[in-house]
Amino acid sequence: MKIFLDTANVEDISFYGDFIDGVTTNPTIMSKYAHSEHTSLIRQICGLVSGHVSVEVISSDFNEMIKEGRQLASIDSKVCVKLPCTLDGLKVCKRLSIDGIATNLTLCFSPTQALMAAKCGATYVSPFIGRLDDAGHDGLALVEDISDIYNANEYETIILAASIRSINHVIQAAMIGVGAATVSPKILKQCLEHPLTDKGLEIFANDWKVGK
Numbered sequence: 001m002k003i004f005l006d007t008a009n010v011e012d013i014s015f016y017g018d019f020i021d022g023v024t025t026n027p028t029i030m031s032k033y034a035h036s037e038h039t040s041l042i043r044q045i046c047g048l049v050s051g052h053v054s055v056e057v058i059s060s061d062f063n064e065m066i067k068e069g070r071q072l073a074s075i076d077s078k079v080c081v082k083l084p085c086t087l088d089g090l091k092v093c094k095r096l097s098i099d100g101i102a103t104n105l106t107l108c109f110s111p112t113q114a115l116m117a118a119k120c121g122a123t124y125v126s127p128f129i130g131r132l133d134d135a136g137h138d139g140l141a142l143v144e145d146i147s148d149i150y151n152a153n154e155y156e157t158i159i160l161a162a163s164i165r166s167i168n169h170v171i172q173a174a175m176i177g178v179g180a181a182t183v184s185p186k187i188l189k190q191c192l193e194h195p196l197t198d199k200g201l202e203i204f205a206n207d208w209k210v211g212k
């Protein structure tokens, strides 16, 4: 399973570089870190990772999204154009896929949106686990349904588990067998640590001193 870091913070991206395959952003994330010009920040992030950097279009109209998507893709070959799972977003996905531009269909909340994303040639589809859970639904059940649909139909679109709120979400997504998950720096840190490991190290270090 690929791990993407869900941030535009270059310090975090550099710090966790050994563990990540790429980066995902959205307009909320970009607005926090791109103070003046987005393009240079996108270039900088692309220089730090080996894989895709998802950058979302701002417009929601077909013609504007196509223009924006092509412009984003021209910044760096690692840019993956993030598009909403709307009728227009899916149409843009189809066009950009034909042009060989990587796409990430975001804000996916239903199996049929994921089905249509695959049919339109999306590189990734991003089901939002946490936001579905927040709304009283079962985000992981959606991921399982999409996985069944993609396996049954042999679609190549990669499921990118998104809106992850806990390490349990990461574990369950990996057990389902999704191709990728995107996590915040906070969740990635939790994936890399365990309090009993730290406690065990402390005990070993103390015992070593006492024994000497």
Ligand code: E4P
Pocket (backbone or CB within 6 Å): 006, 024, 025, 026, 106, 126, 128, 130, 131, 162, 163, 164, 182
């Ligand atoms: C993914 O691509 C999104 O940027 C992100 O995972 C959304 O997470 P949130 O629901 O915590 O904002």
